[in-house]
Amino acid sequence: MIAAGGEDEFVRLYDLATGKLLDERAAHHDWVRSVAFGRSGLLASGSGDRSVQLWDTAEGRLTPVQRIDDLGARVRAVALPDGDVVVAATEDATLHVCTGARAASSVGMPPGVDWVRGVGCLADGTVIAACEDGGLRRWNRASGLQTISEGENTVWSTQFAADGHLAVIGDAVGTLQVFEAPTNNRRRLLSAGRGRVWSLAANSARIAAAGGDGTVRVWLFDGGEPALFNEDAERSWAVAMPRTTDLLAVSTGNGHIRCWDLGGGTSQLLWEQDVRAGRLRSLAFDDTGELLAVCGGDGTVRVWQARTGQHASRFTSSGGWARTVALDGPGDRAAVGAGTGEIAVRSLREDRFTAHLAGHNGRILMLGFAAGDKLVSAAADGTVRLWSLAEQRQLAEVRVDATLHCAAFDPATSRILAGSAAGVVALSLNSD
Known part of the structure; x- marks a missing residue:
């Protein structure tokens, strides 16, 4: 049997x-x-x-x-x-x-x-x-x-900060390393508590990390002790911050979404919702922080008005449980990557799917909209791929490792950070 x-x-x-x-x-x-x-x-x-x-x-x-x-x-x-x-x-x-x-x-x-x-x-x-x-x-x-x-001190999360000039790496023992992206000189060493750094978010002023103890820590680039969020959570799966506004979103292990305003020297909880959609493994803002998207174990993508928590859109991908979601800069489109390796792109303005991309053989870990109507993806199958959305076909593929754990994409510099048990690999869309 x-x-x-x-x-x-x-x-x-x-x-x-x-x-x-x-x-x-x-x-x-x-x-x-x-x-x-x-x-x-x-x-x-x-x-x-x-x-x-x-x-x-x-x-x-x-x-x-x-x-x-x-x-x-x-x-x-x-x-x-x-x-x-x-x-x-x-x-x-x-x-x-x-x-x-x-x-x-x-x-x-x-x-x-x-x-x-x-x-x-x-x-x-x-x-x-x-x-x-x-x-x-x-x-x-x-x-x-x-x-x-012995095992390895595995890289579990990566992110770009300061408009792509800094690279942030989170590992299995709660350590964050901040490097200058062009030179690889280490700028700071930070502690996110015990356990794995599950998720990173950053913008021009702050770095946020979801640590293994459930607490989210947010640092300012100019130093000082971190501000603490979600201290009552057993697990914080994902964090997100928009590029240009002082918002912070966090998904918890019990299916809740929380959104704070970090501006003005104080932190204000704007709203909280119990989504009840399994593990909410990915959050994404548009560039201005008007929209917030989340995806989870039920395969559904939900989009809210970021400051009010008001419903904006909801759709289900056909690829099973949803592992990662991304919004383009203006907030016109959402890309969702499934645990099966499928990718779907949906127009939020027209409320319809505009592209379906197949080729990955593992769960999608990262998606990013690139210039020229292109999409960047990284998956647990160890590859990073570039897609044409207009033609719905793969343009390029790089095998990074036997498997990947995380990746980040910065549209301003066209750089990619892919992390695994072997460390971090930096890629660029502008190179061969």
Whole structure:
């Protein structure tokens, strides 16, 4: 038998020889991120709803046996080493060893490790954790946590600032480095708290970072301590600031959007909305800060008047869950990139799609409108691509790495910053 889970929250059981669907059940309230068989025939499913469900798979049926709730964070990986013992890895980089309906023991990964992507178990009960920094860790009750192989201090976010003259890089341990873009001389070193720098935003006066502790920090270029936002949030997924106005937008882990006015020496919360659309992984302003766009796990793009929170537009892309969104400078068009690698461009004035672009083989991480009716994209397939919107075709492609984690585009200088476990690569549309 084969077990499968996915974003529709179902667990399914298939016959390996025929491909026939034997059974399907929905017991979770978020994506099923991991499924694993045990030696006794039990099946475990781990979900973003912070739970693990145990199933009896006898005779090709899914029969609920035991549920483990309240694991503290979304479950990314599960394993069944023996009997009814369950090992679950959660998004707070913690391994939970569970017996019965509760976690009997828990161990946290070292600083700088955000997620555990996979877990495996040896016959003696040793747990092997494959971590998102590329490292492997081993844990058992006798010897505790040990490192098998070191990972990398991965680049997780990039951004341009000061009209393209500065490059900002955020890493896995909450550090921001600010470089002069032409010379690569480091200007500043900033701390965004513990954990990964999930998202960066910048304009001519400020830098904003969403850190692993959920807090958003905003620095002025002329120095001083950062202003703190979203301190009550467990996770802040994305931050955005327009190029020319003093606005800040943040998406939280529980599906909320908040927008502040940073001008006048004080910070005022202008509005907040509960979007209830899954993970809101990307926010984008137009150049003047009149419009704010957001996309999320339900595949829908929502556009608001940035200062009032009044609805301006809403549409759904055909490519599944939406990973990134961009607005052109005047706010006439929106581009949305899907988890499947598809890209769609929509006219907000005419309320219709004007382009569909296919070619990427991984989730879209970055989109940017370029001069000459062109679009720049970067995806987890390790490529950066340039598209003609008028002709709806690819013009150029650069393979940067085996995989990418982030990218940024500055239309003023036509520069691109692409980041991965290998570091940062700088590209230019004006070079060969």
